[in-house]
Amino acid sequence: MNKLFAANWKMHKTAAEARQTAADLVALVSGRLKPGREVLILPPFTALAPVAAGLGGAAGFLLGAQNFYPQQQGAFTGEVSPGMLLDAGARFALTGHSERRHVLGESDALVGEKTAFGLASGLCVILCVGEKEGERKAGELLAVLERQMRAGLQGVPKDIAPERLALAYEPVWAIGTGLVAGPKEILEAHAIVRRILVEIFGPSASAMRILYGGSVKPDNASEIIALDNVDGVLVGGASLKADEFSRIVLA
Numbered sequence: 001m002n003k004l005f006a007a008n009w010k011m012h013k014t015a016a017e018a019r020q021t022a023a024d025l026v027a028l029v030s031g032r033l034k035p036g037r038e039v040l041i042l043p044p045f046t047a048l049a050p051v052a053a054g055l056g057g058a059a060g061f062l063l064g065a066q067n068f069y070p071q072q073q074g075a076f077t078g079e080v081s082p083g084m085l086l087d088a089g090a091r092f093a094l095t096g097h098s099e100r101r102h103v104l105g106e107s108d109a110l111v112g113e114k115t116a117f118g119l120a121s122g123l124c125v126i127l128c129v130g131e132k133e134g135e136r137k138a139g140e141l142l143a144v145l146e147r148q149m150r151a152g153l154q155g156v157p158k159d160i161a162p163e164r165l166a167l168a169y170e171p172v173w174a175i176g177t178g179l180v181a182g183p184k185e186i187l188e189a190h191a192i193v194r195r196i197l198v199e200i201f202g203p204s205a206s207a208m209r210i211l212y213g214g215s216v217k218p219d220n221a222s223e224i225i226a227l228d229n230v231d232g233v234l235v236g237g238a239s240l241k242a243d244e245f246s247r248i249v250l251a
């Protein structure tokens with residue numbers, strides 16, 4: 001499976017800025033991407049079409065969304081459906097990002113509903129999991145990952161194609177803080193995630209991607225991406241500038 005370098009732009013960039021950043025990134029990376037790598041851009045909804053235009057169908061680049069609601073249409077003011085995302089050119093979407101869990105109040109059950117619904121609708125889904133600082137200090141890493149994964153994957157068919165489902169381990173204490181988890185912490189958490197995936201999905205889970213996210217930068221990306229069970233990175237702040245993100249993608 002290709003290693004996935006995902007840019008989560010969160011609530012940043014106008015349509016024009018997003019299109020330009022995408023075009024700049026293609027110019028910096030095209031022809032230099034190592035074999036076995038692909039790049040995923042996750043802009044805000046309003047910038048999906050502009051980013052699709054900026055990418056211009058460049059080889060190795062994919063488009064996705066940060067969120068969706070688990071219904072195809074209806075009276076859900078402010079929400080966007082998987083069908084609308086597919087229509088806008090997105091092929092991937094995140095579920096369970098820590099900001100949606102802890103800022104927007106999404107429950108484990110809702111995250112599970114969204115993950116199953118997104119996959120059933122034809123999206124590839126990246127389910128994000130990770131512990132808060134207090135949970136880690138209390139020795140609850142394993143319990144948190146078990147709980148978030150069991151609930152988050154509850155409705156997913158056991159025979160889901162492994163390239164359509166990825167996990168992202170993002171320790172909440174490492175997001176936007178500059179505190180990156182060390183190799184030992186990443187190896188430990190990713191091994192837990194892999195074990196639970198195999199328990200749920202069987203041998204096909206060895207081909208599912210597990211991304212690491214949390215203060216990934218150009219100077220730590222190559223070390224992180226080389227670790228066992230790390231099949232990509234999910235990058236926030238350092239993905240906003242084409243030059244900085246290109247150095248991660250090319251690391």
Ligand code: 13P
Pocket residue numbers: 008097170174175176177178213214215216234235236237238
């Ligand atoms: P930072 O890279 O800014 O720490 O954000 C990580 C993240 O939340 C990606 O989804």
